[in-house]
Amino acid sequence: MLQEKYKDLPAGEETNDEYLVAGRVMAIRNTGMFIDLMDGSGKIQIFSHKENMDAEKIKTLKLVDIGDIVGFQGTVRRTPRGELSIKATDFKLLSKSLLPLPEKFHGLTDVETRYRQRYVDLIMNEDVRDTFRKRSLIIQKIREYLAKQGFLEVETPILQTTASGANARPFTTHHNALDMGLTLRIALELYLKRLIVGGVSERVYEIGRCFRNEGIDTRHNPEFTMIELYQAYADYNDMMTLTENMVAYVAQEVLGTMKIKYGENEIDLTPPWDRKTMLGSIKEATGVDFMEIYDAQEAIKVAKTLNVHVDDDMNWGQVVEAVFEDKIEPSLIQPCHIIDYPREISPLAKVHRDNDRLTERFETRINGWELANAFSELTDPIDQRSRFEAQALAKANGDEEAMELDEDFITSLEYGMPPTGGMGMGIDRLVMLLTDSQTIRDVIAFPTMRPIDNK
Template sequence: MDEFRLKKAETLRKKGTPPYAAKCDRTHTLEEGKGSKDGTKIRTAGRVMLFREMGGMIFATLQDHTGRLQVAWKADEIPEEEFKNVQEFVDLGDIIGISGERFTTKKGEPTILVKEWTMLSKALRQPPEKWHGIADQETAWRQRYLDLMSNRETYDRFLFRSLFLRRLREFYWAHDFIEVETPVLTNAASGALATPFVTHHKGYDLDVFLRIAAGETFQKECLVGGFDRTFEVARCFRNEGLDPSHLQDFTMVEHYAAYWDYEQNMAFTEEMLSIILKDLMGTTKLQIPNREGKLLAVDFKPPWPRASIAELIQRDCGIDIHSTATANALRAEIVKKKIRLEVDIASLERGNLIDQLYKKVSRPKIVQPTFLTNHPTDLSPLARLNDDDPAITDRFQLVVGGWEIVNA
């Protein structure tokens, strides 16, 4: 902590002014204050982001959850002692409350002429040198509060996530889904192929697992019990490697609908995501990073193309997986084509070979939202077999910008 800031906090206490106020009754947010007419009486609050003195005036830029607004103190508008208190006690990072009157400067800047002010929360640490944007990614991740304060893009990302989940729930509810909450601690790590976190239940003297998927078994039990459509927004945990598409704890959304086939599920997914993005962003055209971090232009406007995994592999490397019925035959084709996969192919079964081949030659080329269908049975042995061709399954994945974002 900064000893000079600590002394300022102590001095405020001695003066009878708590450096950490219990509350602040605002009449306006900063954005509302900015949009008000000149002459409007305003009481608001925010964090001091800029602070400068110019002759007989002090200017500060405050920031709250809605944006930023300039405020100003004039030496001839408030008591001399109060003006000196502003000079002595206000630092960058402090949260202050002010009341005054809105006016517009000669340069056209909306500003509040402060008549009264109070310290709401005295910052005891000096803000980082790059106060107007944390450039170091490690600092941004480990001290997210600094990232949020200084990078509006980060703040907007947090806000978008919250709004997205709210709109997602509303869409489910509008389509007669009910939200369920299933156990995080389970006796078996099911619903995906992943390494679970293990903990010990003292009450039962039993090892249990943190779930690796969003309550698949429990949601299916809900359908067996009579519910028609369910969904869950679930925190999941996987004790595996870390990369841009894998975190040890993450949010997964999973839903189940009785009487639907996978075609209806695709249509629902397409409608849901395209409508939500249009509602929140005002457009279906976005830019998202691929696995190398390069921004790609993506349009979620339906209809989205559908392609079988066999079609993509044959298009992208010339291998017909239908004519390679065994793992050895497929392995020979991969070697013949001089395709180097990311794993040792010597011991892989046919299903895993198909999966690794697709991820190598096809997935990076998928930019626009695309439904991947007709997965071979040995790639998805637990999925429902197709009625017309039992060699493939009734399931799909949604791939965007090289990322698999839906698996069903």
């Protein structure tokens, strides 16, 4: 605040404007005459001299260490070298740092320590502080955009009796009073759809934590944040438009541009984005038209000739997805919607209006990643039960990520659900994209880590 207010104060000028400032001591020079003080708004220099401060105070000030949190009172000046400063007349030690901060020139460079002791990482690295401020702003702007579009923000249960809404392995727990098993939610989807059935609003969304008991890598953390939204009387075409407009709006509001840089890639988020069918993309890249293949075993043979790893018990849709992820996905740097997914791998999506082997589903791909997943939602309770039963069979045969059958959700569909478009997006990945962060751990303040004493 002071830096902005006094940006035009000439070098060597002093004012009679008196302030109280407080922050963390980040540097001490000339035996305490000059101190760099940092707070949430930035850094300011403190100038202390016996001409301006009581001798006993000066003596006590020499006991202040780097890392201490100190309050100063004084007037604003700019040094002859142009440094905005507070000419201190008094100070008070507010909190003592008992542990030393990392040495300035080497800083906090150990990655494990940075994630385990994020508080130290934040103290030492302005770019880390900036990332988490941008994360907050990104979420704020998502809410702002959706409010303008008439969406109602809602909350749904985190503890659930059935793990469904996504293909993932859940965390399980036990409720003692009710003597029943519960899972932490793996997705937001099914309760939001219940709200569409109930008519609380024709447009609902939730931003919340989900939990999946799976691996950890640069794009996956067991505890993560996502947004899901649902719009009645819409389909996946509407969701494509909404997705690209929302991401572009957030980028413009947060970064001031829709053209961003991620690593070595220049990415243009300006709508409209390309739309490509999954099967068409595969045919274009490999020459193979999987729509002409009906038998799963034949699809597996063809995939193996393309040097794609597939399991011998995969169905046709799983093979198509495996070929796509191996041959196409890494090259999708500019934003695009990959549309019309196989029915077998899309248990919650509506059957395609022109081809019953496919669904009206798309995934948004940017920088070789999946950013969003969306459908024309399946609203037929009979078809939904059939697909849940197929998932249950897969789970019984050892697929730990297959969805569980949710009877209450099917009951809700039996009351009638309007045609609906839905979309889910990983907030953490969006933050990675807009902050040029190379791992999800850089955008989650406290990522999941193995305890030091449990190596």
